[in-house]
Amino acid sequence: MARKMLQWEVRKHMAGVNLAVDETQDISHLYCEAVTNGGADHKKRLNIRRTPDVYLLRCNHCGAFGSLHLSVKARVQARQNATATGTRTAKNVKLPHDTTYEFSEFSPSARVWCLRYGLFESEIKQHRFGYSPKLRRVVLPVYRDGKLCSYQLRSLSDEDTPKYLGAALKDEKWQWLKGSGTSVLVLTEDVQSAIRCHRHTDALALLSTGISDSVLVKIVEAEYDRYIVFLDSDNASVKKQERELVNRISSLVGAEKVVYIRATDPKRMSDKELKEIIL
Ligand SMILES: [Zn+2]
Numbered sequence: 001m002a003r004k005m006l007q008w009e010v011r012k013h014m015a016g017v018n019l020a021v022d023e024t025q026d027i028s029h030l031y032c033e034a035v036t037n038g039g040a041d042h043k044k045r046l047n048i049r050r051t052p053d054v055y056l057l058r059c060n061h062c063g064a065f066g067s068l069h070l071s072v073k074a075r076v077q078a079r080q081n082a083t084a085t086g087t088r089t090a091k092n093v094k095l096p097h098d099t100t101y102e103f104s105e106f107s108p109s110a111r112v113w114c115l116r117y118g119l120f121e122s123e124i125k126q127h128r129f130g131y132s133p134k135l136r137r138v139v140l141p142v143y144r145d146g147k148l149c150s151y152q153l154r155s156l157s158d159e160d161t162p163k164y165l166g167a168a169l170k171d172e173k174w175q176w177l178k179g180s181g182t183s184v185l186v187l188t189e190d191v192q193s194a195i196r197c198h199r200h201t202d203a204l205a206l207l208s209t210g211i212s213d214s215v216l217v218k219i220v221e222a223e224y225d226r227y228i229v230f231l232d233s234d235n236a237s238v239k240k241q242e243r244e245l246v247n248r249i250s251s252l253v254g255a256e257k258v259v260y261i262r263a264t265d266p267k268r269m270s271d272k273e274l275k276e277i278i279l
Pocket of ligand 1: 029031032033034041059060061062063064
């Protein structure tokens with residue numbers, strides 16, 4: 001009969017384990033009864049799998065099993081991450097090892113998510129959208145000069161929280177789409193909106209609602225004639241952050257160069273509507 005792990009034993013094995021939904025990890029079972037003379041199994045035969053609410057543990061050697069509910073604290077944290085940035089700052093960032101860029105290998109729901117808001121398959125390819133079958137998330141990387149600076153992992157179902165996971169080098173989360181040849185910069189919240197605006201002009205996806213000093217300096221030094229703040233003003237707190245963003249840019253380039261659009265989410269507009277607003 002396989003034995004049920006005691007709660008302290010489960011917790012001891014779970015220290016330092018942090019998985020996304022459906023991700024698994026194999027570690028050594030510290031108190032494995034199938035090891036000769038007792039003690040730790042050093043072949044990483046204890047499998048840990050994360051479901052939306054519970055971590056499941058099972059030793060493939062002795063059969064011991066256990067589970068750990070995500071604590072209320074962890075769930076609150078996940079929700080905060082989902083609404084805030086969901087991104088941790090790291091010394092170096094690495095994409096999930098099973099990331100595929102072959103659009104035909106994306107799951108149907110991943111393909112639907114990518115094509116929402118009128119993106120073309122060519123744009124998805126150009127901006128290197130990927131898909132991790134293991135995590136069941138769309139991978140949205142940010143490269144600068146060929147170097148991976150940050151990425152977001154977007155969940156494809158509401159049950160899979162947080163909505164965004166990811167990692168970024170310090171102050172390197174943003175994505176700047178240049179080269180349009182105009183002298184207008186649109187600041188958007190997400191990458192899809194930036195790609196849609198980039199059909200007409202340069203665009204910067206903040207990938208949050210705020211802007212860091214270092215990014216602010218960069219866009220001011222680029223000396224655009226006009227800066228358009230065009231976020232997804234869907235609630236009062238975002239509107240407040242938009243206002244702050246407008247004020248911060250205005251204080252450096254002059255209010256006459258800054259346009260604040262209080263409309264809908266840019267990615268939900270037609271190309272014609274966007275063009276009229278931008279140019
Ligand atoms: Zn065991």
